[in-house]
Amino acid sequence: MPDPPGEGAAERPAPGRRGRRWLLAAALTGTVPLVAIVAAAVAAGSLASGGGQGPVETGGFLQLGATGHFFLAAAAVLAAARAGGALAQRVGQPRVVGEICAGLALGPSLLGRLAPGVMDWLFPSAVLAPIDGLAQFGLVLFMFGVGRELAGMRLRGATGRALLVSQASMAVPFALGALAAVPLAAAFAGPNGSGAAFVLFMGCALSITAFPVLARMLTDLRLLRTEVGGLSLFAAAVGDGASWLVLAAVLAAAAGSAPMVVMVNGVATVLVVALFLGPVKRLLGRWAQRAGGGASESLVLAVGVAAAAALTAALGVHQLIGAMLVGLAWPGTAPGADTGPVGRFIRVADQLTATARNVLLPFFFFGFGLTADLGALDWTGPALPAFLVLLALAVAGKVVGPGVCAWLLGMAPRSALILGALLNARGLTELIVIQIGYDAGIIDAPMAAVLTLVALCTTMMTGPLLRLLRAAPEEEPRAPDRRPAEASR
């Protein structure tokens, strides 16, 4: 770009002086400064050696400061997530399964068992707090994304059948989880997990679906535009919305406060939810239409998410609920759409959610792995029966509940089974619920580990189960009339 041919010659025509000017410029701006710098350094060096103010640190080879060690730990967490994700993809599993396993492996479950010295050296307690900051920030941005996806599903496909299947996909596993929790409460309840709170939390834990994993699986299997795909997404969205509401109520009740505090917090929470879904959503929408922002939408998003998280945390509901509310209220909730001034809001939200999902969530998986010590589970005690019962009920509740419901309402048996298998993937969202329950003191660490195993097993069985169901004869009965419609999109 600089110095196009002939430029400048018109202003200074004298041709003979040109060489001298170049020399002068080079000397003035190169040689003279260099001499000055060397002179200054030498002068200061001799002054300092006179003053005797010597170096303080006595660094040896490869001495990492606190920040350097933080980056070493961060690199280990991210590299493990990358390796785990690639490995999972190679064996036909969603990447997130591998990333979760990598996070667990770096904690006491594996690395701490095999080489506790390495774990202590790699992750000294000083690096855990900054890593937690990245994990928490990534989590709220991720939950913001979940809220957006839920909001985007709100009105589409709300037929009677879809609503009934949604209800089944939530209520049946919820009931099974709650029933199973009654005998488990004595052994696995956390300090705040008194009676009803533990039972309702376990219901939530079994009824949640991994919305993002589900959506990616549907895309991978080319099921997104089929009846089963649409129905499962709708059921997951409505069912998860209901489960999060129940979870919020459970958390408010379990906060261990006086009844008066619980009541006031509960009313305040309802008001906050109404505020976000009503006035805040309208205001944001109007602001997006005016589109004054200019590169500050992402900052507004981050402020909103952090403030809402702090607000709901103060009300005794978990901070992630607040982040989800901002996602529900964010303008242009349908991800991918890109029309007019609202497009900027959509792009910024997509960008931040993608960053959180790809780069920050591994830090959450690592932190989660520090909590859920799978190796510390006492398999001779109640952990083994609890795991087996919960796994069986989790699968039964998701596959049988909505499956039977869809079959009763006229769906082919195989499609009904595929629907159930899809809803059975709990993945990452389940981990978030577990972390919330553990943070709130509703479940103890062994139950967190047991539920983690349930989450991993149900997520990992989804792929093979679907391949099995789809490999059987009479595949895709609606294929002939679906293909042209798909091609035209």
Added chain:
Amino acid sequence: MPDPPGEGAAERPAPGRRGRRWLLAAALTGTVPLVAIVAAAVAAGSLASGGGQGPVETGGFLQLGATGHFFLAAAAVLAAARAGGALAQRVGQPRVVGEICAGLALGPSLLGRLAPGVMDWLFPSAVLAPIDGLAQFGLVLFMFGVGRELAGMRLRGATGRALLVSQASMAVPFALGALAAVPLAAAFAGPNGSGAAFVLFMGCALSITAFPVLARMLTDLRLLRTEVGGLSLFAAAVGDGASWLVLAAVLAAAAGSAPMVVMVNGVATVLVVALFLGPVKRLLGRWAQRAGGGASESLVLAVGVAAAAALTAALGVHQLIGAMLVGLAWPGTAPGADTGPVGRFIRVADQLTATARNVLLPFFFFGFGLTADLGALDWTGPALPAFLVLLALAVAGKVVGPGVCAWLLGMAPRSALILGALLNARGLTELIVIQIGYDAGIIDAPMAAVLTLVALCTTMMTGPLLRLLRAAPEEEPRAPDRRPAEASR
């Protein structure tokens, strides 16, 4: 999407049973589970009240947990940055100036002076470490972006005049800073700032240019495609590249280690730099061409940045130098270009850099504000003369040095002045250099505050200075022959 008209009827034709099936489905999946859930909750509640395991926390109203408080602090930091940025924009300054001032205002410089109780309540020591994690992560991603921009400039416009102006824009202010540092060393050197290290660091501090601020200003003022714009970008890139190299050398020397360690670290640093600019860049480029990745490029980027940061930190060079090296080696370094498989690498890098710039850097400004206590400067002591001298030399070095050089080489006087004014903006990059020098113990806290003021003043004067220079008569002498070329782009 679900339930297209007429679907399913073919599989289950019996029309009379349909109503009963719906009722059955509703009962099985709604009523029965609900009854079970209530029963389980009641049973568990009575069991628990018998067991006597009551709540542990005695929460009152609006009790924030540790994580809730972290989000409150994060919301305050981000909201202040948003407000400061908007305010700066309104008065015709770059947003980053307002964001930096907001970060300083939340620290001891303003909030801690006006309302120390509020500052202590809002930012207890427990939230500082997680916020530091976000700041550090944002900084390395930002420096990765700086590296990419430097790499993108490498070959463009390398005429003799451009190179000479680049040298002038670096060497002249460097020499002035080094000379000024000789008398200042006694008062302002940090514990490791022995003689030459302090002098050379001060040279770096005055010679740095805020590359990103410069690029945005050129765009805002429609100067990006002019000769002055291209020349200033090139000079900033080459000059900053040289300044960073010198800074790396100063850090390695100042680490306060034995001469043997310094030498080995220095050789290792040169090897690492050569490794990144040679084999690593080639390998990444080849991998980008194959484009196997699939949604994991951002994870690879983050792993690379964190690992390189840890590596250079271990060598006694600052972690940010490593992050910049990854940016120099990243494939498809020209931001914005989007061709073939490399396009994914460019998009991912743009995305992460934008997130860091917009959402994470405010946490750095806040952390920086905790270090640089402007209010604690003793204006009766050596701080005031130091500030005035450094400010004068910073402006003189950047405006006079490259300006005179460009004028000697045939540029119109006004254009030469505009060039100098553009290079004078130090902004955010200067803050990073100050933080590095303070972390390494080369400068003390008062000098960090003084240099912060110099950085703010030089950045804030750029806009008005340019408006003044451009408002004078005979504006844009090359305008007639430039417009058509610009319109055709």
